[in-house]
Amino acid sequence: MPNSNKLITINALQEHSNENPSGVESQNWQYQLSHCIKDFKALCEFLQLEPKNIPFSDHASQEFPLQVPIAFAKRMRKGDYNDPLLLQVLPVAKELVKTPGFVTDPLAEAQAKKLPGLIHKYKHRVLLTLSGACAINCRYCFRRHFPYSENSIASKQWQDILGYLKQDATIEEVIFSGGDPLASSDARLANFMADLAQIPHIKRLRIHTRLPIVIPDRITDKLCQMLNSSPLECVVVVHANHANEFDINVSQAISKLRATGAMVLNQAVLLKGINDTVEAQKALHSSSFSAGALPYYLFVLDAVQGAAHFDIDDQQAQKLMRELQAVLPGYLVPKLAREIPDKPNKTLLSI
Numbered sequence: 001m002p003n004s005n006k007l008i009t010i011n012a013l014q015e016h017s018n019e020n021p022s023g024v025e026s027q028n029w030q031y032q033l034s035h036c037i038k039d040f041k042a043l044c045e046f047l048q049l050e051p052k053n054i055p056f057s058d059h060a061s062q063e064f065p066l067q068v069p070i071a072f073a074k075r076m077r078k079g080d081y082n083d084p085l086l087l088q089v090l091p092v093a094k095e096l097v098k099t100p101g102f103v104t105d106p107l108a109e110a111q112a113k114k115l116p117g118l119i120h121k122y123k124h125r126v127l128l129t130l131s132g133a134c135a136i137n138c139r140y141c142f143r144r145h146f147p148y149s150e151n152s153i154a155s156k157q158w159q160d161i162l163g164y165l166k167q168d169a170t171i172e173e174v175i176f177s178g179g180d181p182l183a184s185s186d187a188r189l190a191n192f193m194a195d196l197a198q199i200p201h202i203k204r205l206r207i208h209t210r211l212p213i214v215i216p217d218r219i220t221d222k223l224c225q226m227l228n229s230s231p232l233e234c235v236v237v238v239h240a241n242h243a244n245e246f247d248i249n250v251s252q253a254i255s256k257l258r259a260t261g262a263m264v265l266n267q268a269v270l271l272k273g274i275n276d277t278v279e280a281q282k283a284l285h286s287s288s289f290s291a292g293a294l295p296y297y298l299f300v301l302d303a304v305q306g307a308a309h310f311d312i313d314d315q316q317a318q319k320l321m322r323e324l325q326a327v328l329p330g331y332l333v334p335k336l337a338r339e340i341p342d343k344p345n346k347t348l349l350s351i
């Protein structure tokens with residue numbers, strides 16, 4: 001029997017490659033989310049690549065599936081096996097190598113879990129894994145082994161979370177994370193935001209999301225109205241690692257977010273072979289700023305099992321940052337940081 005996902009994907013790609021106006025990218029964000037590319041051969045066909053020339057691993061893909069939205073795949077260079085966007089999503093055999101020190105929960109989030117879906121690690125902030133779904137599966141993701149099924153937030157869990165937030169008046173900020181929190185519907189987000197706004201000591205809402213980058217159509221008018229009318233101070237932290245991730249649609253999505261009054265920041269991960277040169281970093285942060293997102297953090301890789309081939313040692317990272325400082329104005333230089341379990345905050349790496 002043919003795989004139905006594969007058929008959907010190939011049909012979607014055919015619509016797209018024929019520039020058919022009813023193609024995937026012209027549909028709403030939910031449609032685009034449900035028609036991401038999940039089939040390796042279909043991705044190769046779309047990018048004009050020979051599958052046999054790629055060290056694709058079916059086993060790695062079974063552990064953490066290949067998934068990429070068409071709107072993002074369109075920004076990959078056709079015929080380029082080393083495209084920096086492609087390398088972020090391609091399941092390869094190197095992921096199966098067990099590297100000492102690389103573990104399934106590199107940030108020890110299990111220890112900081114207070115309730116299903118709620119992580120309380122730092123003072124005054126809590127993080128909610130609002131949705132286990134992502135539009136794109138990034139191979140370096142520190143939550144690639146996260147037990148989302150044990151942390152889903154249905155009505156009962158949400159009431160428990162509200163109880164937790166209400167009884168701790170030191171909590172000032174709630175972070176919607178995931179997965180990708182914007183994989184949730186606008187209606188679900190609106191309910192959550194309205195409940196949070198009723199808690200007097202909650203001042204800020206932060207949303208960590210890759211969706212404005214990978215499916216810019218996710219930034220709907222309804223979502224913008226919700227952000228605009230919320231009494232909470234809203235911060236949206238997007239996630240792009242390479243200048244090529246920005247295009248006109250991403251810029252428009254970020255402009256819409258900024259027009260709500262939300263602050264928009266970008267955080268990135270330093271990744272070997274993808275953005276580990278001064279030129280790539282300079283272009284990334286310049287493009288991010290031009291699109292409307294101020295560079296925020298550049299994280300060194302979290303030691304998650306399956307991602308060791310992206311790792312860069314600290315000395316190299318610090319050298320890169322020193323060189324970057326010399327070619328960018330200070331406001332475009334992100335903070336080089338790592339998250340260390342048990343520390344009360346992110347740890348900045350001196351440069």
Ligand code: SF4
Nearest residue numbers: 134137138141179210
């Ligand atoms: S949580 Fe973020 S980094 Fe991880 S796979 Fe999803 S979009 Fe990528």
